[in-house]
Amino acid sequence: MPLILSEEQVQLQDSAKAFVADNWTVGELRKLRKDTGKGYPEALWQKAAELGWLAIPFAEEYGGLGLGFAELGVVLEELGRGLVVLPIVSSVVMGGGALRLGGTEEQKKTWLPKVCDGSAVLTLAAQETSRHDPYAVNTAAVRQGESYVLNGRKVLVPDGHAADAVIVVARTSGAAGDRSGLTLFLVDPAAAGVKVHRNLLLDSRVAANIELHDVKVGAGAVVGVVGQGAEILDQVLAEAAVALSADMLGVIQQTFDITLDYLKVREQFGAKIGSFQGLKHRAARWFCEKELSKSIVLQTLRALDDKADNALQLASICKARLSDTARLAGKEGVQMHGGIGVTDEHDIGLYMKHGRVSETLMGDAAFHRNRFAELKGY
Amino acid sequence: MADLDGFRTEIKGWLANNCPSTCQGKNSVLPEMVWGGRRQTWPHPDARLWFDRLVEKGFTVPTWPKEYGGSGLSPAENKVLQEEMSRIGTRSMLFNFGIAMLAPALMEFASEEQKRLHLNRIARGEIRWCQGYSEPGAGSDLASLRTRAVRDGDDYVVNGQKIWTSDANVSDWIFCLVRTDPEAPKHLGISFLLIDMASPGVSTSPIELISGSSPFCQTFFDNVRVPAAQRVHTENRGWDVAKALLNHERAMLADGGRGSASGGAARKSLLQVARQSLDAPEGRLPDAAMREELVQWEMDRICYEATLKRTMDAAKAGKGMGPEGSMFKLYLSEMNQRGSDLRQRMAGHEALVWTGDDCPADERQITREWLYGKASTILGGTSEIQLNIISKRVLGLPGD
Numbered sequence: 204m205p206l207i208l209s210e211e212q213v214q215l216q217d218s219a220k221a222f223v224a225d226n227w228t229v230g231e232l233r234k235l236r237k238d239t240g241k242g243y244p245e246a247l248w249q250k251a252a253e254l255g256w257l258a259i260p261f262a263e264e265y266g267g268l269g270l271g272f273a274e275l276g277v278v279l280e281e282l283g284r285g286l287v288v289l290p291i292v293s294s295v296v297m298g299g300g301a302l303r304l305g306g307t308e309e310q311k312k313t314w315l316p317k318v319c320d321g322s323a324v325l326t327l328a329a330q331e332t333s334r335h336d337p338y339a340v341n342t343a344a345v346r347q348g349e350s351y352v353l354n355g356r357k358v359l360v361p362d363g364h365a366a367d368a369v370i371v372v373a374r375t376s377g378a379a380g381d382r383s384g385l386t387l388f389l390v391d392p393a394a395a396g397v398k399v400h401r402n403l404l405l406d407s408r409v410a411a412n413i414e415l416h417d418v419k420v421g422a423g424a425v426v427g428v429v430g431q432g433a434e435i436l437d438q439v440l441a442e443a444a445v446a447l448s449a450d451m452l453g454v455i456q457q458t459f460d461i462t463l464d465y466l467k468v469r470e471q472f473g474a475k476i477g478s479f480q481g482l483k484h485r486a487a488r489w490f491c492e493k494e495l496s497k498s499i500v501l502q503t504l505r506a507l508d509d510k511a512d513n514a515l516q517l518a519s520i521c522k523a524r525l526s527d528t529a530r531l532a533g534k535e536g537v538q539m540h541g542g543i544g545v546t547d548e549h550d551i552g553l554y555m556k557h558g559r560v561s562e563t564l565m566g567d568a569a570f571h572r573n574r575f576a577e578l579k580g581y
Numbered sequence: 582m583a584d585l586d587g588f589r590t591e592i593k594g595w596l597a598n599n600c601p602s603t604c605q606g607k608n609s610v611l612p613e614m615v616w617g618g619r620r621q622t623w624p625h626p627d628a629r630l631w632f633d634r635l636v637e638k639g640f641t642v643p644t645w646p647k648e649y650g651g652s653g654l655s656p657a658e659n660k661v662l663q664e665e666m667s668r669i670g671t672r673s674m675l676f677n678f679g680i681a682m683l684a685p686a687l688m689e690f691a692s693e694e695q696k697r698l699h700l701n702r703i704a705r706g707e708i709r710w711c712q713g714y715s716e717p718g719a720g721s722d723l724a725s726l727r728t729r730a731v732r733d734g735d736d737y738v739v740n741g742q743k744i745w746t747s748d749a750n751v752s753d754w755i756f757c758l759v760r761t762d763p764e765a766p767k768h769l770g771i772s773f774l775l776i777d778m779a780s781p782g783v784s785t786s787p788i789e790l791i792s793g794s795s796p797f798c799q800t801f802f803d804n805v806r807v808p809a810a811q812r813v814h815t816e817n818r819g820w821d822v823a824k825a826l827l828n829h830e831r832a833m834l835a836d837g838g839r840g841s842a843s844g845g846a847a848r849k850s851l852l853q854v855a856r857q858s859l860d861a862p863e864g865r866l867p868d869a870a871m872r873e874e875l876v877q878w879e880m881d882r883i884c885y886e887a888t889l890k891r892t893m894d895a896a897k898a899g900k901g902m903g904p905e906g907s908m909f910k911l912y913l914s915e916m917n918q919r920g921s922d923l924r925q926r927m928a929g930h931e932a933l934v935w936t937g938d939d940c941p942a943d944e945r946q947i948t949r950e951w952l953y954g955k956a957s958t959i960l961g962g963t964s965e966i967q968l969n970i971i972s973k974r975v976l977g978l979p980g981d
Binding site: 205206207463466467474475477478479480483484486487488490491494495496497498499501502517520523524569572573575576577579580581 | 852855856863864865866872873875876877879880881883884885887888890891894895897898900908911912965967968969971972975976977978979980981
């Protein structure tokens with residue numbers, strides 16, 4: 204697969220650029236801080252659905268377009284450039300992805316058409332610990348006759364406050380840290396015993412902590428095979444990591460463009476500050492890191508679509524590299540702007556904040572370096 | 582396509598009739614590389630025979646025009662030729678600075694007469710070229726060079742000193758930047774001369790590097806008479822030629838870096854070195870910091886390769902990437918250097934031994950590669966010069 208966009212993908216990119224330009228400014232993020240509802244612009248969500256973006260990775264029989272991550276990545280990159288807040292990663296990639304990979308026919312028929320047309324938002328509740336650790340699951344699911352009873356606490360569930368259904372990772376056997384013994388359950392957040400705490404994140408996105416107190420679900424709520432949830436989880440978390448990488452690629456490029464413009468106009472000591480080697484050499488190095496980041500995102504999106512043998516390795520390389528570059532971009536973007544860079548009035552800080560959240564979600568660079576080495580057997 | 586099929590048949594036939602069986606397959610008698618020139622030696626007469634036949638067909642430089650010693654093949658035809666040669670395990674061995682750096686500059690700037698003379702000699706492997714650019718006082722600030730060429734009748738008389746002339750002691754001719762107008766602004770008083778190293782007054786002296794090897798020389802010019810007909814391009818406009826040639830040099834260095842110390846396919850991987858020195862033949866590496874560095878290096882390498890592939894895919898689709906060539910030279914040289922530094926540190930105590938009767942050759946090589954690799958971020962324009970080029974030509978930032 205060539206690492207450049209096809210003609211159709213270029214059209215999709217143009218359409219995504221126009222969507223952002225016509226409907227959004229990053230200043231909206233400041234307003235979202237006061238929002239107490241869904242935490243994202245619902246009118247835009249509807250438009251994104253009408254453009255077919257939420258249907259991209261799903262099969263046509265479930266209302267999808269039958270396209271792939273290469274296409275979804277194009278959209279996520281442009282939305283990342285604009286810092287547009289929409290629950291695409293949570294609903295399409297994580298919640299919808301878990302059902303796509305492991306759901307029963309009935310679960311898919313019930314939920315995927317709604318994910319595709321935007322009438323429902325799904326998400327995945329995996330995390331329990333401060334640092335990303337997918338198998339560190341204490342949430343217990345105990346069989347009682349034909350049902351399961353769930354008890355536990357999930358943290359940082361993306362868009363968990365707005366979800367119509369949550370895929371919960373629970374433990375049906377073994378101990379925290381074991382890869383085996385995990386089972387995924389489709390849980391209604393309105394069910395008795397579910398308590399959702401809405402947390403506004405530092406970049407105006409919203410995540411929820413979810414408590415589960417004796418939550419009863421039927422056997423039909425199991426997604427995939429009991430005790431083998433990690434098979435689905437590994438793949439869906441890798442896909443989410445790559446989706447966030449595409450988002451970060453947009454953030455990194457926009458941060459770079461804004462900063463480069465500033466280096467060309469800001470004057471000190473009677474010269475444009477971009478003429479100083481102390482700044483321009485750093486900008487040139489940042490440019491290199493940005494180009495490498497772009498290449499690995501393109502390669503990994505295509506590897507997911509091709510179901511390549513090394514797709515999980517590439518996903519970890521991709522998330523590690525993009526997390527590192529996002530951190531560099533946030534740091535250099537603010538620093539090169541000087542005093543104005545640390546004011547809330549200037550947008551550059553918004554990019555750094557968004558980058559930090561995407562960098563940390565689904566495992567930071569250190570997590571994915573370790574994961575890569577484990578996959579490689581060292 | 583039908584044409585290409587016909588061409589393939591023709592090539593197959595020619596190879597069957599002309600390539601000696603001793604020059605095919607794994608145990609072929611071919612040398613790794615033929616640098617050419619007056620001092621060329623042959624490990625086996627069949628290698629010589631095969632080389633002569635390649636020359637006769639213009640297959641040492643297949644895409645060059647026939648009148649300059651090539652075969653005039655299109656890129657698609659050349660691909661067929663390379664595929665067919667590789668199928669029988671043979672190759673055209675000629676590689677040198679003449680082909681990679683000087684020839685593209687001659688094609689762009691030289692007179693028709695100069696092209697016919699010099700390109701043919703390069704194609705036939707008759708002349709080995711070296712590069713006379715840097716001077717003791719003109720490194721990164723190359724344009725401040727002071728080697729003087731003073732016009733005297735039909736000749737220039739050249740006096741001065743060049744440094745870092747790779748393989749000057751085994752080369753036949755040198756392409757050289759000389760100052761022809763000391764009064765003009767520094768970029769506008771330079772000319773590009775082709776000089777026969779056998780001319781009276783030329784001498785060389787090897788430079789021993791920290792790695793113990795001596796791939797570079799100093800080259801001295803003492804009243805060397807050079808016919809003015811050996812000047813390429815207009816007098817005092819040699820900097821145009823120099824810049825074009827530097828681009829070709831960067832491309833050559835980025836293209837897997839024949840100038841870097843990264844060769845040696847048989848050597849151990851970084852992971853193997855780590856496993857050996859940590860005495861950890863399998864499983865998780867017990868040294869967390871070393872493991873982290875190893876992962877980081879391997880990831881960077883994969884991202885770099887993806888970037889090379891992206892550039893080639895864009896080029897194939899007719900969308901060039903432009904002066905980002907500097908990015909590849911910068912990144913590759915630093916990445917290779919980081920790799921050989923890591924390798925040396927991972928090898929531990931044994932890699933500290935320079936010579937001795939109980940010191941494995943592997944470890945000695947690790948240390949020498951680390952030291953040799955120090956040159957890769959300096960030669961062909963230092964990393965800092967590459968950063969200047971990226972910020973100016975790619976990012977459009979103002980000069981200082």
